[in-house]
Amino acid sequence: MTSTAAPGKRPYAPRMAPDQRREQLLDTALEIINTAGVAAVSVDAVARAAGVTRPVVYGQFSDANHILRDLLRREGDRALAQVTATLPADLTDADPVDTFTRVASGFFTAVVTNPQRWRSILLPVDGMPPPVRTYKQQAEAAIRARFAEVTRWFLRDHPDAEAIDVDLLAHLLLTAMQEGGRLVLNDPETHPPDRLTAMARFLVEAFFHRIR
Structure with missing residues (x-):
């Protein structure tokens, strides 16, 4: 029997080691800067573009400034x-x-x-x-x-x-x-x-x- 995600809920993102996740989120922020500018970088925007939830992003960064600084x-x-x-x-x-x-x-x-x-x-x-x-x-x-x-x-x-x-x-x-x-x-x-x-x-x- 095939398992499907509940309607309206985002599928779980594949698990990654913390260092890999951090690099993925920074790469995502870099893509956002190149397509929409530095002002478009936010926790929400990075989470959406990376296909993860906000808590996943907050597990690595405290806010958008933290993301930009580390990037x-x-x-x-x-x-x-x-x-x-x-x-x-x-x-x-x-x-x-x-x-x-x-x-x-x-x-x-x-x-x-x-x-x-x-x-x-x-x-x-x-x-x-x-x-x-x-x-x-x-x-x-x-x-x-x-x-x-x-x-x-x-x-x-x-x-x-x-x-x-x-x-x-x-x-x-x-x-x-x-x-x-x-x-x-x-x-x-x-x-x-x-x-x-x-x-x-x-x-x-x-x-x-x-x-x-």
Whole structure:
């Protein structure tokens, strides 16, 4: 005799280990962000999209802000790993133009390869809840610090190195990359990674040519 769910009742979701369930719910929230925006993420919305009950979601997260914070932390850590992987571990014999070109190429390729991840990261900061906004700002500060560190290495023997505002340069570099990421997400045919990388190389070449 076949067992059927009572009319009007949602079938039980398949059981999962807590870690697997957590990842499933975060993946679901990421899909919601990509289809309806960050404001659409709620406990109800995640439960419906994942095919589970609200208590299942509450078993992992306290509220929507908790979901968004953990999602951005997960995706941000993965994104940061993608970016830092483009920087050479040893800068001793590295060329500054080639180094930053590889960073730009790796970044834009990562955006195209993982559009859902990067769409969630490149959303406007003002549209995010305060805890999520704070974490995003901290992650961006870490990337800027790394860019500044690498730039200072390449400028270490320049006689006017102290007069160059490296921190502002790193800020502008990250801002340009983020805007390029949005361009490739919104219109990859008009703004493919190769086009954006070529412009990044041009700007870096112009900077290092200017300070020689």
